[in-house]
Amino acid sequence: MTQSSDGKPGQPDPAGEGDLASRLDRLDRQLKQRSETDTKAEADAAGRSASMGAGVANALRLSSEFVAGVVAGGLIGWGFDQFLGISPWGLIVFLLLGFVAGVLNVMRAAGMTPGPRVD
Amino acid sequence: MAGASDPIHQFQIVPLIGDGTFAFTNSALYMGLTVAAITGFLLLGTSARTLVPGRLQSLAELSYEFVATTIHQTSGRDGMRFFPFVYSLFMFILISNLIGMIPYTFTVASQLIVTFALALAVILTVIGYGFAKHGLAFLKLFVPHGVPLVILPLVVVIEVISFLSRPISLSVRLFANMLAGHITLKVFAGFVTMLSGSLGALGLAIGVLPLALAVGITALEFLVAFLQAYVFTLLACMYLNDALHPGH
Numbered sequence: 001m002t003q004s005s006d007g008k009p010g011q012p013d014p015a016g017e018g019d020l021a022s023r024l025d026r027l028d029r030q031l032k033q034r035s036e037t038d039t040k041a042e043a044d045a046a047g048r049s050a051s052m053g054a055g056v057a058n059a060l061r062l063s064s065e066f067v068a069g070v071v072a073g074g075l076i077g078w079g080f081d082q083f084l085g086i087s088p089w090g091l092i093v094f095l096l097l098g099f100v101a102g103v104l105n106v107m108r109a110a111g112m113t114p115g116p117r118v119d
Numbered sequence: 120m121a122g123a124s125d126p127i128h129q130f131q132i133v134p135l136i137g138d139g140t141f142a143f144t145n146s147a148l149y150m151g152l153t154v155a156a157i158t159g160f161l162l163l164g165t166s167a168r169t170l171v172p173g174r175l176q177s178l179a180e181l182s183y184e185f186v187a188t189t190i191h192q193t194s195g196r197d198g199m200r201f202f203p204f205v206y207s208l209f210m211f212i213l214i215s216n217l218i219g220m221i222p223y224t225f226t227v228a229s230q231l232i233v234t235f236a237l238a239l240a241v242i243l244t245v246i247g248y249g250f251a252k253h254g255l256a257f258l259k260l261f262v263p264h265g266v267p268l269v270i271l272p273l274v275v276v277i278e279v280i281s282f283l284s285r286p287i288s289l290s291v292r293l294f295a296n297m298l299a300g301h302i303t304l305k306v307f308a309g310f311v312t313m314l315s316g317s318l319g320a321l322g323l324a325i326g327v328l329p330l331a332l333a334v335g336i337t338a339l340e341f342l343v344a345f346l347q348a349y350v351f352t353l354l355a356c357m358y359l360n361d362a363l364h365p366g367h
Contacts, residue, residue, distance in 0.1 A: 061354065069284045
């Protein structure tokens with residue numbers, strides 16, 4: 001015998017069918033169930049469209065992240081060369097490091113490596 | 120004639136009022152127009168303040184909710200303190216890109232210095248807020264965990280370069296997309312006039328092909344105009360998230 005939470009029988013007997021309280025109770029349960037499925041579907045749709053936008057954003061990101069790393073490394077190396085007069089070693093070393101940073105950027109943009117963190 | 124078919128001509132900076140470094144240029148004019156358009160749109164959209172929004176109010180609410188959702192998804196509730204900044208960034212880039220799609224207008228984001236200034240504003244906010252909130256602990260952002268002491272200096276240098284490359288990638292992406300798109304559009308549209316000018320009726324018949332392409336690229340450019348504004352905003356949110364929760 002299945003029993004609902006308030007102790008009444010889950011399957012209303014013929015006499016209880018006319019009982020207003022049990023009908024209201026049943027309606028209440030059904031409404032709650034329906035609204036739950038509705039909000040779940042809504043959240044799913046929102047999540048899907050958001051992940052699509054994020055996917056396109058990531059695709060656009062990947063192409064430029066690598067180049068940016070190399071350029072940043074090259075600029076730093078060139079700056080060291082200019083101000084310390086160690087040309088061409090600054091450019092050589094930092095261009096290579098920039099290359100590494102670019103690869104790191106791409107891996108982060110692709111979600112293969114976690115981002116930088118404190119602690 | 121050279122000015123009419125030259126695809127780069129549209130990006131020329133022309134001083135309108137005054138001269139020299141502080142001249143009021145066409146770039147400044149279109150930035151002003153952008154800000155005026157955004158201000159007018161939001162003032163008109165929020166003036167009625169009805170419970171059931173009208174068209175303009177719906178648009179204003181839509182733009183608010185779009186940016187708010189983006190911030191919530193990337194940096195959570197705390198990120199909302201940057202909402203005014205992020206919303207301004209998004210609207211400025213989006214509206215200036217859309218204004219640039221109107222023929223004979225100037226595209227503000229086609230100048231690298233403009234996009235770089237925007238990217239620098241984001242990165243300086245990240246650095247400033249990061250140091251203000253976490254103090255010197257913010258520098259731990261560059262020191263990953265679990266790295267052997269021997270290669271730690273190397274990893275730190277790479278992390279610093281990676282951080283410094285952010286404003287570059289942020290600005291170059293927006294700039295390059297807008298520049299390349301507008302040049303492509305102009306080149307394909309130029310083919311039509313060049314073909315008909317040199318081949319007459321036959322050229323005009325062939326010219327239908329580049330014309331169709333130009334129409335297609337125009338649609339694509341509208342998509343890019345929106346998408347680039349969105350990508351810039353999304354990445355700005357992710358970088359701001361680093362300043363908010365570096366321990367995330």
